[in-house]
Amino acid sequence: MADWLTLKGIEKSFGSAVKALKGVDFRIGQGEIIALLGENGAGKSTLLKAITGLQPPDTGDVGWLGETVSLSTPAKAAALGIQMVYQELNLSPHLSVAANICLGNEPTRFGIIDHKAIYQRAKEVLDAHGFAIDPAAMVDSLGPAQRQLVEIAKALARDAKVLLLDEPTSSLGEQDILSLFETLRDLRAKGLGIVYVSHRLPECFAISDRFVILRDGELVYEADTADTDTSKVVKAMVGRDLKDFYPRAAIEPGAVKVAVDLPGFKLDIHEGEVIGIAGLTGSGRSRTLRTLFGLEPSTGTLTIDGKSVPLGKGPHICIDAGVGLLTEDRKKTGLAIALPIRHNTTLAGLDKIAPGPWLLHGPDKAATQKQITALAVKTPSTENAVGNLSGGNQQKVVLGRWLHAESTVLLFDEPTRGVDVGSKVEIYERMNDVTRKGSVVVLVSSEIPELLGMSDRIAILFHGKLVTVINRADTSPERVLHWMMTGRDIAPTETADPPHQEANS
Amino acid sequence: MTLAKRLLPAVSLILLFLFFASQSAPFRSMDNITNIVGQNAWLLIASMGMTIVILGGGIDLSVGSVMAFSGVVSVHLMVNMKVPVPLAMLAGLAAGGVAGAINGLLVTKLRIPAFIATLGMLLIARGAALSLSKGVTVDGAPEAFMQFAGGKFFNIPTPLIMTIAIAGLVALAMHFTKFGRYVQAIGSNAEAARVSGVPVHKTLLWTYILGGIFAGFAGLVEAARQGSGNPTSAEGYELDVVTAVVVGGASLSGGEGRVSGTILGVLLVAFLRNGLNLIGVEPFLQKAYIGALILAAVAFDQWARRKSAA
Structure with missing residues (x-):
């Protein structure tokens, strides 16, 4: 033919x-x-x-x-x-x-x-x-x-x-x-x-x-x-060997940093941990992140470093407590595309460079340049409009916003969607960097290899409820997928290892 | 904003000025320039408020009515209630602020589109002005009030001083305060701003309050110039204001615009109107020229966008 x-x-x-x-x-x-x-x-x-x-x-x-x-x-x-x-x-x-x-x-x-x-x-x-x-x-x-x-x-x-x-x-x-x-x-x-x-x-x-x-x-x-x-x-x-496509570093978890207690979702997260959240579309993954960021009304509680953070009262309260959200759709809800990188980078942490109502451009530029350098954003200057950047570099700007705001609880909703392979690896490396310093990352992703590759533990959501938390070492793509689709573990006969139960640690 | 877009209003203004100056001797006289400033002080002041509102992604169609309302409130208080002039003027500003606050609450709390909310206020403020004055102009404003718009200070006309001071303050606020940054971020992408912890509703509410206060101020300047509070004055003035802001390079979809651009836009509208008068273009056609100006400005904006996108 x-x-x-x-x-x-x-x-x-x-x-x-x-x-x-x-x-x-x-x-x-x-x-x-x-x-x-x-x-x-x-x-x-x-x-x-x-x-x-x-x-x-x-x-x-x-x-x-x-x-x-x-x-x-x-x-x-x-x-x-x-x-x-x-x-x-x-x-x-x-x-x-x-x-x-x-x-x-x-x-x-x-x-x-x-x-x-x-x-x-x-x-x-x-x-x-x-x-x-x-x-x-x-x-x-x-x-x-x-x-x-x-x-x-x-x-x-x-x-x-x-x-x-x-x-x-x-x-x-x-x-x-x-x-x-x-x-x-x-x-x-x-x-x-x-x-x-x-x-x-x-x-x-x-x-x-x-x-x-x-x-x-x-x-x-x-x-x-x-x-x-x-x-x-x-x-x-x-065009080069990626020794490990998911370069998750081995980091010993510290004390409990974040205690989440939402209806149907109870989880303690330790310093230095990356928690993956897996679930089918509609299982409540994004909703969980939005709740932890104060965007959704909630009867649950969130405790960070021993301090209670009121939920459902707007994101600024959660931001002040150290939470940062990288939204699923960066163009619609993440970035002001027409504005310069500078405006986008310091927006969530203006208090860090401007304690009063006045906002001087010198510190603003310096803070932005610091993130551009740290994250290797490819841009001629801090004044370049974000819309001129590639998807990967745009995502780095959103990440830089939360690093500038000194967020220590980073909620990532599909952080590598529409991002090229090189930038993906850089974003993973930054996840390693922040967790090394004791921050935590909560990672929502539809890509199971990414979840398995980057998470220390994977929380499975099924019909809006947390049904299990699996350690990285005990899991396989088939097992995660089975949990996601059925809300139950793979039958014991199908796995070589005995089923590992660790709900709501 | 592209460089071409920022330069265009300035270049057009210079060309327009040179054209009228070459065509008409009275145009280039100092008296005429002073006259233009006095006649258009209201336009610049109201345009400053509108710049803030438009930068935040909104629009305020109630400007003309709020101007009349403020003027009537103020003059009514000083003439009929014998309230001291400064207090009566403050009351006029407050009236504008209240109208703006209502606009802001309609937009943020009741989620009414700004176009509709402020269209409602256009009618409400006009109705309030007419009702308060029983439909007739309140005459006989005290001399002290009229001095406010007609006086001189170190031989500089007060309207010029006021407009420069106000434009300077607004420019400062938009460039060097968190409020200014927030307004621009909201106008560019309100949801992204919200997710970055920007107090979106509070900020937007303040843009409308400021819009109302500046409209009120503009109304006082006009009332002082005329020495009366006329409930039917300033009808349709919001369109001149929107024209000046848009010609100055602001985008009606928000997030884009500068005080310097708006000043140029105001001057363009003001010179065009005055110049057309002096070279003898019939008044009926003048509106058409202003209409052509706004169409040309927006067409150029769209063209520049396509060009920078390609």
């Missing part, structure tokens, strides 16, 4: 200095799923934009089913059957599923939109792929997983042959991811070529047939999924 798309010697420059793609050969075959990986700035987005016609390449040959074609405009790419599903879904929330699927492609009768035909057409597409979604439903009534399916159906309704997915699971929970994978496998069986872009390695291994890795605008690695492994992939991405 001929490949859908073949790219040869693709080059793309921005200005004279930046060469984003340096002669990339890339092909998308029929009935295959390709995991496309690369650190931020490696050229993934540029390659996708070249394929979708948004930014045509400067040089290079493009073939479609063996014949030379041009991808100079998005319309040409779409006419061939190249469709992209973006990370931020492009749906109109106040329109129906059917209207979204046919948006821009509405069947008409005598020049008037034919609502019945729209419904029919959407229903055909949804049924043909077994998507259990009512075409008449309003998009804003759907969950993230169903919206993702609608987005895919929209592409399929446009007769997609090649489907490009950018971080398709970033807003999905474990179960939704599994059903998305089912869908993708069905589409593969129907002959579609699928490009799957993600930072989440385990998912890439689970779903792909082939790995393609870009670095500095070059295709540096290509291998069948069956013939490769995590360390080879990571090495190709970062």
